[in-house]
Amino acid sequence: MSDSSESASVSLKIEFSGGLELLFSNQRSHKLKIPAQVPKTYGDAASDSDNKPADITFLIHYLRDNLLKERVELFMENGTVRPGILVLVNDTDWELEGEGDYVLKDGDEVVFISTLHGG
Amino acid sequence: MSCGNPVSEEDSLMLRRTKYDKTRICGKCRTNVGNVVIRHAVYCKECFLPNITTKFKRILEPTINVNGTRKKGFKPTGNLCVGFTGGLGSTVLLDLISDCYYSTPTNEDVLKGGKDHPRNAGVWKKATVCYVEICNALPGTRDRTEEVRDVVEQYKHFDFLPLRIENAFDDMWWEKVGGQRSELSLKVDIGNEELVMIPQPIESRDPVAALLAYISALPTQTAVPSAIQNLVRLLLLRTAWSTDSSHLLLGTCLTSLSVSLISSISQGGGFVVREEAQEEWQPTVSSGSRRAIKVVRPLRDIGMKECAIWAWWRGLKVVGKESFLGGKQGIGALTKNFIVGLERDYPSTVSTIARTCGKLAPKDNSEAICLLCERPAQPGVQDWKARISIRSFADPGLASPPPHATNVVSNKTDDLSGPSLTPYLCYPCHTTLTSRSSRGSTASALVNSTPLPVWVAPQLDGKGIVEEWGSRKMERSDMKQSISEFLLPDEDS
Numbered sequence: 380m381s382d383s384s385e386s387a388s389v390s391l392k393i394e395f396s397g398g399l400e401l402l403f404s405n406q407r408s409h410k411l412k413i414p415a416q417v418p419k420t421y422g423d424a425a426s427d428s429d430n431k432p433a434d435i436t437f438l439i440h441y442l443r444d445n446l447l448k449e450r451v452e453l454f455m456e457n458g459t460v461r462p463g464i465l466v467l468v469n470d471t472d473w474e475l476e477g478e479g480d481y482v483l484k485d486g487d488e489v490v491f492i493s494t495l496h497g498g
Numbered sequence: 499m500s501c502g503n504p505v506s507e508e509d510s511l512m513l514r515r516t517k518y519d520k521t522r523i524c525g526k527c528r529t530n531v532g533n534v535v536i537r538h539a540v541y542c543k544e545c546f547l548p549n550i551t552t553k554f555k556r557i558l559e560p561t562i563n564v565n566g567t568r569k570k571g572f573k574p575t576g577n578l579c580v581g582f583t584g585g586l587g588s589t590v591l592l593d594l595i596s597d598c599y600y601s602t603p604t605n606e607d608v609l610k611g612g613k614d615h616p617r618n619a620g621v622w623k624k625a626t627v628c629y630v631e632i633c634n635a636l637p638g639t640r641d642r643t644e645e646v647r648d649v650v651e652q653y654k655h656f657d658f659l660p661l662r663i664e665n666a667f668d669d670m671w672w673e674k675v676g677g678q679r680s681e682l683s684l685k686v687d688i689g690n691e692e693l694v695m696i697p698q699p700i701e702s703r704d705p706v707a708a709l710l711a712y713i714s715a716l717p718t719q720t721a722v723p724s725a726i727q728n729l730v731r732l733l734l735l736r737t738a739w740s741t742d743s744s745h746l747l748l749g750t751c752l753t754s755l756s757v758s759l760i761s762s763i764s765q766g767g768g769f770v771v772r773e774e775a776q777e778e779w780q781p782t783v784s785s786g787s788r789r790a791i792k793v794v795r796p797l798r799d800i801g802m803k804e805c806a807i808w809a810w811w812r813g814l815k816v817v818g819k820e821s822f823l824g825g826k827q828g829i830g831a832l833t834k835n836f837i838v839g840l841e842r843d844y845p846s847t848v849s850t851i852a853r854t855c856g857k858l859a860p861k862d863n864s865e866a867i868c869l870l871c872e873r874p875a876q877p878g879v880q881d882w883k884a885r886i887s888i889r890s891f892a893d894p895g896l897a898s899p900p901p902h903a904t905n906v907v908s909n910k911t912d913d914l915s916g917p918s919l920t921p922y923l924c925y926p927c928h929t930t931l932t933s934r935s936s937r938g939s940t941a942s943a944l945v946n947s948t949p950l951p952v953w954v955a956p957q958l959d960g961k962g963i964v965e966e967w968g969s970r971k972m973e974r975s976d977m978k979q980s981i982s983e984f985l986l987p988d989e990d991s
Contacts, residue, residue, distance in 0.1 A: 396810060397586070398818050462835075462842040465806055470543070472534040472807075474517035492810055494586060494753075494802040495821075495838070 388412040389433055389485050393442070397493035399464070402454055403446050413441055413483070435466065436479035438489065454491075465492040534807055537845045543811065550800060550808050554594045558796040561745065561776075562621065564789075575789055576744030578622035580656070581734045582629045584646050584817035587797055588749030590805045592627065592653060593814055594796070595747070600625070600655040620655055626741050627656045630730045632663045634706050635713055636820060645817045661737060666729045667708035669700070672952040675740035680955035686919055687946040688715045691932045693919035695958075696947060708949040715948040720829045721930045724765060728871050728927070732953060735779050735872070738791050746779075750795040753802035753841055756851040761833040766925040769860050769876040775852070782867050782957050798852060801841065868924035869957045870931075870950075875924035883925075919950075922958070 393409040400407045416430040421440045423429070436459065443455050454461060459479055466473040467490040468481055483489075518535045519525075524542035525532075526549070532540035541549060562572045580595065582588045600620040629646045633639045643660050650658040665671040673679065683698040716722055738746040750758065759774050767774070775798060778790040797805065809816055826832075841848045860876065868875040920928060978985070 397806065397816060463802070463838045465803060467810070470533060472532075474535045475522050475532055475540065478517075490810070492806050494806040 387415055389415050389483050392488045394490040399491050399493045402450055404448055432482045435481050463495045536804055553799045554796050561792050561794050572621045574622055574744045576742050577624040579738035579741055579743035579746045580627045581748045582627050583819045584642055585819040586805050586816050587751040589814050589816045590808050591749035596653045625656050626659050628659045628734055628737050630661045630663055630733050635663050635726050639820045642817055661733050663729055664705035664709040665733055666951040668705040675736045678956040680959055684950050684955040685947045686950055688931055688948045689946050694916045695919050711949055717934055723830045724930045746791050746793045748795050749797055751797040751800050751802050751805050752852055753848055755798050756848050757834045757837045759855045761830050764829050766929050770873045771855050771858050773873050868927050869922045869954050870927040879925045
């Protein structure tokens, strides 16, 4: 039987690139821990019966509320990342991993890259 | 799966469609698990990188040789000039050029003849990377020249040449790049739709002050990024000419190209839609018989997502560039928001925009060249404008001007006190200088004496305009009037 405290949180490495780091204390790399089980609807109180494993949608909301310092509209729109921001999970496009529904695992690396400074 | 109520029946919720076709295995090698989805196609990292290189070379290489073939290698007729903005596309462009045409194998056995042997030299003898700093056109923005220099100097084969946007109003810079000297300096009354030209004696002026006067005289928010873009483009072209370059490469990716095509067409640039993708340019006034510069956008088949993934996997540092799309309601900003949103939800549509525009061609050709942007100008534009719209609140067709128009100025052409610049401009340039927003003008009060970029006046020298200012035969009555106090009275009167 596994120790419940080991699965209580998930450790992640978050990277920001393409100018996004300016919104997150000008820091490119962040290490954080998020709960392994989260409410199905972000913002609801935690309960034993109505939870889901932490996914990228939860992570995006979590970053907005805990790390983002300014200009929410440059990072998030309609419950997901703003158009023009790419997300890589362990060096793989999140579109291959189910986008916001990807369930985060301990040690995952999530990269947010902004493409909005043109070409 | 039923079509019932998703609230009560969990199974009735429609499955979300995947962003990729078929499987997660790479569609190219069919072996590795994919890392990225590009327009519904899946690529692994090992296949993605060469795919980008292939697309880049497919656009660029047919333009290198004069006859378009490469049977006997690449022999460009001049040097290379690369326009660098610090943005994502131009950063990727620099990396691709370096990697494809200037990379030196580290294994000495491979370098037969030594690293200086012509066999191992780059395709172009000299490669200049040109950056135009625009901070003086947008007060409050920072100067990024040194950050850009740090990025460019990582590539040993490139010479860095920084410019400033105020060079467009700098006579010393104009002389340095071999520009033809004009006999008179030129200002224009932007408040008058006919753009009456005001001759001025040539005197030294502060380029930054002249630039700010030009920008602040523009009538709308949309006009500012259009004008800045035009100035940057001409600065790059003139610099490429002065460095004996046969090619000017720009880092416009597919997404940026689609944005600029729609934005340009929205502002009346349909006649030059082909030139937005690729063009050949030479100065209107030039000496010698040098071949035209080819302006190529080798990333025009590569989307912004692909550029971002390339930059991330290659560890490239992107300086970034100022966003100056004319505010949230400017045409540029609205277009970009629309296209970027489209790319996320319907990625194939963005390439459709560029592909469709690439098939368009104007019905009539034109020999006329716009003095401001030096691109083909559609003939008969002013007559067409006059026929299709009410462009002045003094128009007799209006019962009364709208409430916010407090100064209704007559716009009749008989009031011209000098030659008009309007006939020498293309539709989008004329619109940039004269279009009025329905919310009122954003221009500063002093619009009746606006300086113009240094390349405009020399082009007028051969059109009889300067000669008209320089000397004009007086009427006999005027001559008599001017010397009347010295004339002896007639003995008969």
